[in-house]
Amino acid sequence: MPQVLEFKLPDLGEGLTEAEIVRWLVEVGDVVAIDQPVVEVETAKAMVEVPCPYGGVVTARFGDEGTELPVGAPLLTVAVGSVEPSVTGTGTGSDAADAGAESSGSGNVLVGYGTGAPPVRRRRVRPEGLSVPAAATVASAPAAPGEVAVPGRGADGVRGPVAVVSPLVRKLARQHDLDLRQLAGSGPDGLILRADVESAIRSAAAAPPAASAGTSAATPAARTATPAARTAVAAGPSARTLGERIPLRGVRGAVADKLARSRREIPDATCWVDADATELMAARAAMNSIGGPGAGPKVSVLALLARICTAALARYPELNSTVDVEAREIVRLPEVHLGFAAQTERGLVVPVVRDAQERNAESIGAEIARLTEAARTGTLRPAELTGGTFTLNNYGVFGVDGSTPIINHPEAAMLGVGRIVPKPWVHEGELAVRRVVQLSLTFDHRVCDGGTAGGFLRYVADCVEQPAVLLRTL
Template structure:
């Protein structure tokens, strides 16, 4: 029998390569169809790549830390004998079947980058092949884990997932299972050793030890940025280098909206504060579409769109991600709330596919959820504006000539000064602020679907 070669598939959004984070199988192991074989990191997320073949692993292409091009060999599998083929769950899928052609990518998430050794990306079309004599082995136990976040947490704690008993009725291990096992383990009890990439100080970093000439301090370690961190750095640097940004802000009395949400909660779950502010911002963008557009590549014009893809900043274990609500302008407050919650949960659990982390045309940064009152955020290039939302806290406020405690928050708008001037930006921000201060008044004065659906 000849080995089937599985090449790295297109992981979505036109990504051309991925960094090999960790092999989940070894040469000689028996794999089943759709079993995760490797964790790879793209500029968007960490992805578990499943095998389209069932059989014995004949070769692995590349080592941990290598960059593998889409379409380059990833793994070779010696398929099971013909008489066993009928037992396979599904026919093998061709390597050309990218994520957009039906291939299932099992799990998106995080892996620890602390102390990962310095790596050199491969520039060739394919990476070196690692082979070994196949060894007889029993079929490995496939631990049912939904997210690589759980595997990364187990590695960081040195816990063998195969020893854990899942609490979920479907038998899937969760973060809570790992944390419970770590919390109840006897002090000093040896745990499964974690790989160096899970937190141990790498040799490459230790070799850099010495005195920093700029600070005079002893260098403890040098840790390379993760691919996601590098992508964020490139985007933020490009934003600051290309966009002449300006910021306007305003303090808003959000008491009426705050109390309105509390009343809604009596009849069930109230939509989040962010979903209301998002709905108000979308309504204001309909009257100021230039703030939801993009500057042309030559910098000489502006492209505006019919509708808004709303990005929002989500704090996760991997860092700050920006999930995208597509055609958010069509959604009511409750629909926005459901979609924001779904995307935020998936981002935190590491199950958000790359396609839902791209394509935004306007972004909201709810830094108030982190306990921050104000911030001048960096525009999410290539967008032209970003709305910031601080925390709503009780402050003394003058109401009808008297000082009273009110829920006050700060809104900020950072905008591209090439696209518009301060008057338009201030007008947009004031519309959002007025809606927060008098939500019923805004809905009463708004014609069309928005008033009926909000």
């Protein structure tokens, strides 16, 4: 008999505690190899393919696509060891046995760090004869005459295990005062899914009051409703609060948590200045007009501003730091890991250009382009979204002039850049139409005072107005 092993959602690193199932890559009955990706999940930072550390036959999957699971929750079970030679499709019974013979897993987490086991053809094995763990099924005793069988309750009426696998489903039921024993699951073998609980919650909120005053028995949905929901049912539709509820989870939830923490912990202040960017735009046009084999890719305005930031941080290292609250110390960081805000369909993300202080404008621009494309396709790795020391936020792409950005915790500062537009400007003593941009710096007042922040911002503005100033630091 094969041994059935349970594979739980692993720790994906970078402090991530949960993930949402986007797409299953295997089905029950499939033969999988060690370190073969079995599910694609979306964390608060990126899309990740999760490999299975066991080789064998998939006997159960836990969670539908769209279900959010915490780290440590069961993902699937795999029967490893000898299997019955009842293989459908190509191949022989011995092939299936060889595929499932590796009972030890690599224990690896992310794709690319596997043991290199050769991949096997995807085959379906009939699950007869394979033992399924108790977590996948719930045995129910037959009901006594005249007694209604209740899921999770034995024939003697004593509460037994409930057909729920996901901790999130249990938590949702607790929050709404639902008795899971009263619900019939729509999943395999009566498994109670999140959709079942949400349906019961909606039913409880929409249930009408009792038809007669003399009837004391309420419907099962009303009995399991929350006190607030029961009040709404009794008072009628006018007492209910209408509106669409959107869960704060995934990228949106991570952004909300981080921004709220930044405002709670960081005493921030903002200073800003208008700068004449005409010469900077002319310098960029000159750079990009150079042709030939060694010309390289076009240099973006964001890349030039990023290079200016690294030069400014070399002069004002106080702003490339973080605060150790417990030790009451300011930690100045030697490397500049420059984050830049990127708006995607999944929400706002901040990819990080590593060791930006060692790159020129062309190198920074190439890395920004690569990370931006990865952000749009949802293929950024968690390591590419963490570890930033300073953030550049170009909100001018949204057609706005100014903003007071919130610091990307636990960093100490963020430079905001508005749109570059023609405006009347006094140039060399005369009124002229120049290309003007507003620059704003939000900084942690614990790491420096206004003089340092003003000096940093003024240097950035000087480099924008006179790019030759930057040559001194190259």
